[in-house]
Amino acid sequence: MPRLTIDGKEVEVPEGTNLIEAARVAGVEVPHYCYHPALSVAGQCRLCMVDVEKAPRPTIACNTPAADGMVVRTDTERVRETRRSIMEFHLINHPLDCPVCDQAGECWLQIYYMRHGLYEPRMVDDKVRKPKAVPLGPHVILDAERCILCSRCVRFCDEITGTGELGIFHRGDHSEIGLFPGRVLDNPYSGNVVDICPVGALTDRDFRFQVRVWYLDTARSVCPGCARGCNIEVHVNRRRPHHAGGRRVARLKPRFNADVNKWWMCDEGRYGFGFVDDPDRLTVPARRQGDEPVPVAWEEALGALTAALRRPAERVAVIASPKMPNEDLFALRRLVEVLGVRQVGFRVPPAAPGYEDDLLIRADKNPNTRGAELIGLDGDVAAILAAARAGQVDTLWVFDHDLLASGWPETDVARALTAAETLVFTGTNANRTSARAHLVLPAAAWVERDGTFTNFEGRVQRFRSAVDPLGEARPTWRIIGDALAALGAPAGASRAEHWFRALAAAVPAFAGLTYQALGDTGLLVRAPAEAVS
Amino acid sequence: MTGERVLTRRFDRPDSHTLAAYRETGGYRAWEKARSMEPAAITEEVKKANLRGLGGAGFPTGVKWSFVPRGHTGPVYLVVNADEGEPGTFKDRYLLERDPHALIEGMLITARAIRSQTAFVYIRGEYVEPWRRFSAAVREAYQAGYLGNGGLEVVIHRGAGAYICGEETGLLSSLEGKKGWPKIKPPFPAVRGAFGQPTIVNNVETLCCVPPIIERGGEWFAGLGTKTQGGTRIYSVSGRVHRPGIYEAPVSVTLRQLIEMAGGVSGTGRLKAVVPGGSSAAILRADEIDVTMDVDGLRGVGSMAGSAGVIVMDESVSIPEALLVVARFYAHESCGQCTPCRESTGWIYKMVERIVAGHGRKEDLDTILDVARRGAGTTICAFYDGAVGPYISYIEKFRDEFAALIKTSPEMAPAEPALERT
Numbered sequence: 001m002p003r004l005t006i007d008g009k010e011v012e013v014p015e016g017t018n019l020i021e022a023a024r025v026a027g028v029e030v031p032h033y034c035y036h037p038a039l040s041v042a043g044q045c046r047l048c049m050v051d052v053e054k055a056p057r058p059t060i061a062c063n064t065p066a067a068d069g070m071v072v073r074t075d076t077e078r079v080r081e082t083r084r085s086i087m088e089f090h091l092i093n094h095p096l097d098c099p100v101c102d103q104a105g106e107c108w109l110q111i112y113y114m115r116h117g118l119y120e121p122r123m124v125d126d127k128v129r130k131p132k133a134v135p136l137g138p139h140v141i142l143d144a145e146r147c148i149l150c151s152r153c154v155r156f157c158d159e160i161t162g163t164g165e166l167g168i169f170h171r172g173d174h175s176e177i178g179l180f181p182g183r184v185l186d187n188p189y190s191g192n193v194v195d196i197c198p199v200g201a202l203t204d205r206d207f208r209f210q211v212r213v214w215y216l217d218t219a220r221s222v223c224p225g226c227a228r229g230c231n232i233e234v235h236v237n238r239r240r241p242h243h244a245g246g247r248r249v250a251r252l253k254p255r256f257n258a259d260v261n262k263w264w265m266c267d268e269g270r271y272g273f274g275f276v277d278d279p280d281r282l283t284v285p286a287r288r289q290g291d292e293p294v295p296v297a298w299e300e301a302l303g304a305l306t307a308a309l310r311r312p313a314e315r316v317a318v319i320a321s322p323k324m325p326n327e328d329l330f331a332l333r334r335l336v337e338v339l340g341v342r343q344v345g346f347r348v349p350p351a352a353p354g355y356e357d358d359l360l361i362r363a364d365k366n367p368n369t370r371g372a373e374l375i376g377l378d379g380d381v382a383a384i385l386a387a388a389r390a391g392q393v394d395t396l397w398v399f400d401h402d403l404l405a406s407g408w409p410e411t412d413v414a415r416a417l418t419a420a421e422t423l424v425f426t427g428t429n430a431n432r433t434s435a436r437a438h439l440v441l442p443a444a445a446w447v448e449r450d451g452t453f454t455n456f457e458g459r460v461q462r463f464r465s466a467v468d469p470l471g472e473a474r475p476t477w478r479i480i481g482d483a484l485a486a487l488g489a490p491a492g493a494s495r496a497e498h499w500f501r502a503l504a505a506a507v508p509a510f511a512g513l514t515y516q517a518l519g520d521t522g523l524l525v526r527a528p529a530e531a532v533s
Numbered sequence: 534m535t536g537e538r539v540l541t542r543r544f545d546r547p548d549s550h551t552l553a554a555y556r557e558t559g560g561y562r563a564w565e566k567a568r569s570m571e572p573a574a575i576t577e578e579v580k581k582a583n584l585r586g587l588g589g590a591g592f593p594t595g596v597k598w599s600f601v602p603r604g605h606t607g608p609v610y611l612v613v614n615a616d617e618g619e620p621g622t623f624k625d626r627y628l629l630e631r632d633p634h635a636l637i638e639g640m641l642i643t644a645r646a647i648r649s650q651t652a653f654v655y656i657r658g659e660y661v662e663p664w665r666r667f668s669a670a671v672r673e674a675y676q677a678g679y680l681g682n683g684g685l686e687v688v689i690h691r692g693a694g695a696y697i698c699g700e701e702t703g704l705l706s707s708l709e710g711k712k713g714w715p716k717i718k719p720p721f722p723a724v725r726g727a728f729g730q731p732t733i734v735n736n737v738e739t740l741c742c743v744p745p746i747i748e749r750g751g752e753w754f755a756g757l758g759t760k761t762q763g764g765t766r767i768y769s770v771s772g773r774v775h776r777p778g779i780y781e782a783p784v785s786v787t788l789r790q791l792i793e794m795a796g797g798v799s800g801t802g803r804l805k806a807v808v809p810g811g812s813s814a815a816i817l818r819a820d821e822i823d824v825t826m827d828v829d830g831l832r833g834v835g836s837m838a839g840s841a842g843v844i845v846m847d848e849s850v851s852i853p854e855a856l857l858v859v860a861r862f863y864a865h866e867s868c869g870q871c872t873p874c875r876e877s878t879g880w881i882y883k884m885v886e887r888i889v890a891g892h893g894r895k896e897d898l899d900t901i902l903d904v905a906r907r908g909a910g911t912t913i914c915a916f917y918d919g920a921v922g923p924y925i926s927y928i929e930k931f932r933d934e935f936a937a938l939i940k941t942s943p944e945m946a947p948a949e950p951a952l953e954r955t
Contacts, residue, residue, distance in 0.1 A: 043717040044870050046911050057910050063717055085907035089876040122900050125883035149869065168712065168869070171695070173879035175869030 004070035019061035028074055031112050033198045034150035035062035038263050042151050049082045050074045058082050087117035093127045095145045103200030105213040128173050137185030140202050144176040147201035153193035163187040191270045207251045210244035211237045219466035222453050224446050225269035227364040229455030230261035234447050234466040247277045248467045257521045266361050280430045282442035283471025304439050306486040308395040308422040317343035317384045317393045320377045321400035322366035325451030327499035328476040329375045335480050338489045345379035346372045349407030371454035374509045388416035396420035402431035443476045444469035450496040461522030539745050539765050541781045544631045550666050552673040555634035563744035567642040575646035581751030583763035588614050588736030589840045591828035600723035601647050601731045610732040611644050611652040616692050616699035619811035621842030624767035624779055625737040629663035633670035639740030642747055644685045647733050651686050655704050658692045696866035700914045701734040714870045715914035758784040762827040770795040772845035784827035800847035810839025812859050813919030815926035852931040853889050860885045863920035873908035874917035893939035898928055
């Protein structure tokens with residue numbers, strides 16, 4: 001492992017580490033545009049110049065491997081002057097349209113100009129005109145004038161997705177990013193090019209013009225779109241509620257996790273948050289009177305729920321959901337144990353098999369199937385529905401699922417739902433199953449609460465509350481806890497974290513895990529053998 | 534100036550491009566000799582000859598060959614740079630048209646020296662006749678058994694007109710079917726070049742020097758030139774001379790002698806300036822032409838031998854207009870990969886254009902010089918350094934001419950008195 005000195009700080013880095021990464025280890029920032037740790041080295045932006053002892057002139061850090069005994073300086077007058085020059089070159093043809101650019105506020109031209117530029121502009125001639133507002137695909141739009149031709153997006157499509165939609169066309173200062181003829185940037189990961197674009201050239205069609213980034217708040221979270229559990233940031237707009245048509249969740253951004261998703265996330269997950277602010281959200285408890293659901297207070301709804309649960313345990317059934325976080329599932333397990341209910345399951349086949357690939361996307365579109373398995377709610381849902389059809393179920397509590405849109409024949413499911421005397425639905429959004437429910441208990445969405453998911457590899461990962469629950473919706477663990485209290489059992493917990501503590505104490509796979517220990521990148525559950533010992 | 538013609542000695546025969554004529558004049562004898570030589574001995578002979586790359590960079594050829602990693606087990610490629618694109622240069626075109634077998638023989642010997650089985654010849658797209666002649670010669674060489682038969686295979690590839698594809702790694706990218714972008718170094722082509730394999734890229738004229746070196750010995754070749762560069766080379770002389778064309782001369786020839794060989798200055802008859810080594814070479818004033826035309830001689834006066842394209846300008850030539858042509862060329866041909874080159878070639882062109890159009894500002898000249906100096910040495914390939922040569926030298930050596938244009942421009946008129954508020 002080479003040991004080298006950067007700005008007077010000695011560091012030891014693995015063989016093959018370049019000087020940008022080595023400087024990072026030394027706590028020294030080397031500004032750069034084209035270099036990205038996930039992509040091949042392009043060496044085009046020329047911003048990452050550093051002084052290496054004995055070299056006649058500054059060299060690019062991205063293509064210089066750290067070597068034993070190397071002495072590197074990033075703070076010489078020569079380096080500072082080079083950075084100023086390179087920043088000027090990057091900006092002479094830039095339109096400087098920050099007031100109408102979505103990147104403003106998180107733009108590396110702005111950031112580096114302030115840190116490393118600050119020269120007096122000298123360009124008085126006409127700038128090069130290029131195409132603007134060019135849709136490249138369903139999610140991404142290009143402003144070629146803002147582009148600094150770092151080629152990150154091109155390399156992403158060549159090297160990460162292997163789809164090769166993008167190229168750089170023309171020459172000199174007329175060079176521009178574009179699609180190859182007949183191609184559309186519609187690969188399942190296209191949104192990532194917006195993240196890695198250091199400037200405002202590639203922006204999100206979904207997010208564009210919705211809200212300025214400086215009004216956004218951030219919460220660390222996990223994508224609920226499939227069993228991978230990509231680490232994300234949820235960006236919410238609480239400070240300008242009149243912007244973005246009242247949408248509170250502005251966008252999702254991938255958050256680096258070396259073991260799960262690296263720098264990336266798929267488009268399905270990235271743009272799949274619309275349900276959170278959708279008009280079909282369930283926001284108040286409701287009881288069916290005749291054909292119409294009538295809003296009721298939570299007390300009345302909980303009273304109706306406990307009455308329905310007090311029926312003979314063999315005539316009560318629960319269909320949990322692999323979309324429910326670990327905390328909710330464990331609270332539910334406590335409840336069915338207290339009630340003695342045996343008819344519990346969570347697996348409902350999807351109407352069509354889910355898409356998957358070998359990068360991130362999993363066929364299982366549920367974030368917590370593994371958690372539900374480990375917590376032990378894995379009963380036969382088909383048998384529950386058959387029992388209901390046979391008139392053996394009085395109370396059927398369904399979480400999240402739209403059973404009528406599942407892989408089972410709709411008529412069979414409809415008969416089962418009709419046969420239950422009391423159908424209870426708990427979920428975030430209305431669906432055809434909730435429409436038939438006698439009692440609807442609105443649940444908080446994942447961005448409106450804390451919790452954990454266990455991904456397909458058994459990695460338990462935290463997500464954090466970003467906004468308050470919409471309307472009167474409540475976290476599902478709280479709804480279940482209130483039912484437990486009403487039934488005279490210990491309510492257990494007043495925070496999601498308490499339920500997780502109880503889960504860790506009761507389920508061996510989770511033993512020893514705490515919110516604190518999970519941190520930002522999660523931990524694996526214990527292997528079965530380990531859990532037994 | 535007279536001297537022995539080495540590279541152009543067959544040019545006067547109308548059938549010089551045929552195999553028959555080539556053999557009659559001693560062709561392929563060097564190859565016969567080289568076949569019995571160890572590869573390392575060939576390289577040694579070329580090193581002894583002080584042969585330096587004649588495409589522009591002037592790198593010692595034998596040294597370049599010895600960079601191929603020893604013990605490499607995969608293929609090694611020889612790539613012939615026939616993308617002659619440096620403005621003012623037209624020597625390779627004559628070699629391809631009039632002595633194509635000399636190139637093939639040079640390739641055969643070089644391929645043996647670097648243990649290559651496959652040679653790619655990248656010919657400039659506009660060179661239609663050279664391509665026809667060379668292709669015909671390759672067919673003849675296959676039929677005669679010099680090529681193929683388990684020996685060297687030759688692939689001819691035609692370029693599509695980009696200047697940057699004459700830069701050795703830009704050429705390799707283009708050859709690989711990619712956009713002609715120079716590659717980041719290291720790795721150098723001799724270690725990882727075409728298709729990821731060790732590759733030696735040599736200019737046409739460089740390779741044409743190899744057969745005579747093998748036949749008559751490195752010492753003889755070295756003796757033709759200076760202490761640090763052997764041989765003769767072909768100078769392309771153009772511009773304001775009475776007999777523009779190609780002239781072979783030892784590299785120790787002076788610029789003054791070359792101009793005389795080309796019939797002397799035409800136009801007004803009074804010399805103003807000369808570009809000695811293709812458009813990327815710094816311009817020389819009329820009082821700087823007693824310089825030898827070898828790599829080190831021209832380096833000594835702050836210019837370069839480059840591709841030996843000599844462009845002569847008489848007193849009637851406007852240097853700002855000449856720079857405009859050059860600046861337009863570099864702005865048009867910058868590949869756009871590295872930011873400093875991409876942006877400043879266009880910027881400088883706009884400034885020069887404005888000055889020539891009579892809208893110059895007093896700070897323009899210093900801005901051009903500053904921008905050029907700031908970008909120099911910061912890019913992947915030598916293209917931008919090549920553009921900086923003319924930017925700086927034209928302005929520094931003929932600043933008065935530029936200043937005169939700026940002095941008369943309306944931008945320099947006194948500012949209108951500010952309107953008074955009423």
